[in-house]
Amino acid sequence: MNRGVWAAPGRVNIIGEHTDYNGGYALPIALPQVVTCRARAGSDGLVRVTSRQHPDEQVAQDISTLADAEVAGWARYPLGVVHEYVRRGHRIPGVVLDLDGSVPVGAGLSSSAAVECSVAVALRDLFELPVSDDDLIDIGRAAENDYVGAATGTLDQSASVLCRAGHALFLDFHTGERAQVPFDLAAAGLELLVIDTNTPHQLADGGYARRRQECERAAAALGVASLREIADVADTERIDDPVVRRRARHIVTENARVLDVVARLREGRDPRAIGPVLTAGHASLRDDFEISTPQLDTAVDTALAAGAYGARMVGGGFGGSIIALTDADRTESIAAAVADRFGERGFDAPRTFVAVPSAGARRVPDAD
Ligand code: GLA
Numbered sequence: 001m002n003r004g005v006w007a008a009p010g011r012v013n014i015i016g017e018h019t020d021y022n023g024g025y026a027l028p029i030a031l032p033q034v035v036t037c038r039a040r041a042g043s044d045g046l047v048r049v050t051s052r053q054h055p056d057e058q059v060a061q062d063i064s065t066l067a068d069a070e071v072a073g074w075a076r077y078p079l080g081v082v083h084e085y086v087r088r089g090h091r092i093p094g095v096v097l098d099l100d101g102s103v104p105v106g107a108g109l110s111s112s113a114a115v116e117c118s119v120a121v122a123l124r125d126l127f128e129l130p131v132s133d134d135d136l137i138d139i140g141r142a143a144e145n146d147y148v149g150a151a152t153g154t155l156d157q158s159a160s161v162l163c164r165a166g167h168a169l170f171l172d173f174h175t176g177e178r179a180q181v182p183f184d185l186a187a188a189g190l191e192l193l194v195i196d197t198n199t200p201h202q203l204a205d206g207g208y209a210r211r212r213q214e215c216e217r218a219a220a221a222l223g224v225a226s227l228r229e230i231a232d233v234a235d236t237e238r239i240d241d242p243v244v245r246r247r248a249r250h251i252v253t254e255n256a257r258v259l260d261v262v263a264r265l266r267e268g269r270d271p272r273a274i275g276p277v278l279t280a281g282h283a284s285l286r287d288d289f290e291i292s293t294p295q296l297d298t299a300v301d302t303a304l305a306a307g308a309y310g311a312r313m314v315g316g317g318f319g320g321s322i323i324a325l326t327d328a329d330r331t332e333s334i335a336a337a338v339a340d341r342f343g344e345r346g347f348d349a350p351r352t353f354v355a356v357p358s359a360g361a362r363r364v365p366d367a368d
Contacts, residue, residue, distance in 0.1 A: 001041075001126060001128070002041040002126070003038075003039065003040040003126075004122070004125065004126065004366065005036055005038045005363070005364050005365070005366045005367075006036065006118050006121050006122040006125065006362065006363050006364065007034040007035070007036045007037075007118060007361065007362060007364045008035055008037075008113075008114045008116075008117035008118035008120075008121060008160045008360070008361035008362075009031050009032070009033065009034045009103070009114055009159075009163065009358055009359070009360065009361070010030070010031040010034070010109040010110045010111055010113070010114045010160070011028045011029065011031060011110045011113070011155075011156055011160060011163065012028065012109060012192070012194055012314055012355050013028045013155065013159075014027045014028065014029060014168055014192075014261065014274075014278070015027050015254070015257050015261045015274075015278060015281050016028075016171070016254060016255070016257070017254060017281065017285055017313075017315070017317075018211060018215070018250070018251065018254070018285075018289060019173065019251060019254050019255055019258065020152075020154055020155040020158075020171075021151075021152070021153035021173075021212055021215070022173075022219075022226050022227040022251045023173050023174040023225075023226035023227070023228035023229075024172075024173055024226075024227070024228045024254065024255040024258070025170070025171065025172055025258035025259060026155050026171045026173070026258060027168050027170055027171070027181070028155060028156075028158075028159035028168065029159070029163060029167070029169070029183060029192075029355065029357040030160065030163030030165075030169075030357065030358045030359060031103065031109060031355055031358055032358045033102040033103040033109070034101070034102065034103065034114060034118070035100070035101035035102075035103055035115050035117075035118045036101070036118060036364065037078075037097055037098070037115075037118035037119050037121075037122045038097070038098040038099075038100070039098075039122040039126050040095070040096040041093070041127065042093065042094025042095050042096055043093050043094045045064065045093065045094055046060050046061065046062060046063065046094055047059075047060070047063050047066070047078075047079060047082045047092070047094070047095050047096075048095070048096045048097065049075050049078050049079065049097045049098075049099065050099070051074055051075070051098075051099040051101075052098070052100040053074070053099075054073075054074055057073075057074075059071055059075040059079070061079060063082060063092055063095075066079055066082060066083040066086065067083060067087075069083075077112055077116055077143060077148060080116070080142075080144070080146075080147030080148055081116050081119040081123065081139060081140065081143045082095065083143070084139045084142045084143050084146075084147070085120075085129070088139070090127070090131075091127070092123065095123065097119060097122070099119075101114065101115065104196050104321075104351065105200065106201055106319065107200070107315075107321045108201060108313070108314050108316060108319070108321045109196070109314075109315065109320070110315070112144060112148070112156070113144070113156030113159070113160045114160055116140035116144060116160075117136060117137075117140050117157055117160040117161055117361045120136045120140055120361075121136060121161070121362070124136065133161050133162060134176075136157070136161050137154055137157040137158050137162075138154070140156075140157035140160070141153075144157075150208070151208065151209045151212055152208070152316070154173065155171070155173075158171055158178075159171075161360050161361050162178060162360050163358070163359065164180050164357075164360065166182065166183065166184060166357055167181055167182055167183055167357055168181045168265070168357060169181070170258075170262050174226070181262060181265050183271075185271055185325075186328070186356075188270060188272070189328055189329075190271055190272070190309075190328060191325075191327075191328045191331045191354045192323055192324075192325055192326075192354065192355045192356075193323065193325075193331050193335060193352060193353075193354055193355075194314075194321050194322075194323055194353050194354070195303070195322050195324065195338055195350050195351075196321045196350060197293070197295035197296055197320065197321060197347070197348075197350050198348040198349065198350055198351060199293060199296075199319040199320070199347075199348070200319055200320075201315070201316060201317065201318045201319035201320050207291065207317070208316050208317070208318075211247065211291065211317075215227055215247055215248070215251060217241070218236070218239055218244045218245070218247055218248035218251075219248075221238070221239045221240070221241070221244065222235060222236070222238060222239065222248070227248055227251040227252060228255065230248070230251075231252070231255075232252075233249055233252045233253055235252075236249045236252055246287075246288040246290070247289060249284075249288045250284045250285065250289040253280075253288075254281060257277050257281050257284075260274075261274045261277050261278075264277075272309045272325070274310065275308070275310025275325050276309075277310065278310035278311060278323070278325060279300070279304065279310045279311060279312060282311065282312030285312070285313055285317065289317070291313075291316070291318055292317065293318065293319055294345075294347075295319070295342070295347050295350075296319075296320070296322055298338075298341055298342065298345060298347070299311070299313075299322045299338050299341075299350065300313065300322050300324075302337050302341040303324035303337070303338060304324075305337070306330070306333060306334040306337035306338075307333070307334065308324040308325060308330075308334055309325045309326065309327075310324070310325045311324040311325070323355070331354060335350075335352040338350055338352075339352075
């Protein structure tokens with residue numbers, strides 16, 4: 001094969017935020033919105049990258065010197081993936097990558113993982129490289145951690161590679177267990193409304209990394225390798241520093257919420273029952289993890305007041321999106337109520353769409 005088109009989705013996390021780098025649990029779905037990577041094998045030793053979203057910027061880099069490339073911005077993500085393949089000893093003789101995407105950027109919906117995973121899966125298939133799905137996830141993570149410099153976990157790449165249509169993906173970041181959990185909201189007359197508050201976040205900024213360090217301090221204070229080992233929230237009371245104690249309390253209670261939601265869905269219970277668990281997750285991210293914003297809180301409170309069964313902020317925090325679980329016939333009125341409230345408060349207008357659990361990274365037919 002010397003050319004093709006591959007797609008990888010963004011994700012929205014149903015529950016389990018900031019648990020990935022703490023060896024905990026999460027339950028994402030893949031979005032219908034994807035990044036596509038049109039890829040062609042070359043032989044000139046260069047990686048050439050273009051993006052339909054950045055038509056004026058074309059990047060060409062020598063593959064043998066990618067480690068020193070001074071490229072910043074969107075192109076650093078695809079270059080990071082190529083670099084990581086090479087660093088692992090795979091031979092890439094040259095490649096042309098043309099990216100196009102519909103995943104909102106900076107919205108907490110993993111547009112960067114969608115870029116990484118679309119490129120990673122394209123390179124694997126194009127050059128027939130002996131790379132497993134787990135390798136793809138780790139290549140994306142390494143590109144993000146080591147090349148871009150954002151100290152994230154593997155939630156986003158795991159979701160982008162492994163999710164299946166009609167299912168949520170249960171992830172255990174300690175044991176590596178994964179399970180597809182049927183997630184059919186439509187059958188229950190429900191929808192999952194995503195409200196992008198239009199306040200972009202940056203994971204390479206300090207807040208995310210500080211939370212990660214605080215979690216490490218919490219684990220050290222409790223004498224465990226990761227907070228995953230703490231099942232009883234009362235144990236967190238042993239942490240002296242009140243900030244670090246709150247961070248730990250979020251992780252311990254969030255892990256319990258993931259298990260609670262998964263158990264309810266597996267039992268085939270009415271998905272409305274997970275609503276209050278989602279809302280409790282928001283309170284924990286707001287009060288204990290302290291990564292919410294006035295826009296996120298306003299969106300959650302307004303969605304609940306307008307009849308949502310549950311609502312919470314999603315993703316890394318400090319901006320981005322919320323999800324609201326609602327009867328399908330209330331979706332529009334909830335979106336309108338949030339837009340009105342944002343107008344009253346002088347916030348930028350939010351953007352909304354309904355999230356349907358979709359497929360993970362894959363080769364797609366060439367439309368051109
Ligand atoms: C970002 C990171 C993930 C994860 C989430 C929070 O999306 O990339 O690794 O930590 O935040 O759950």
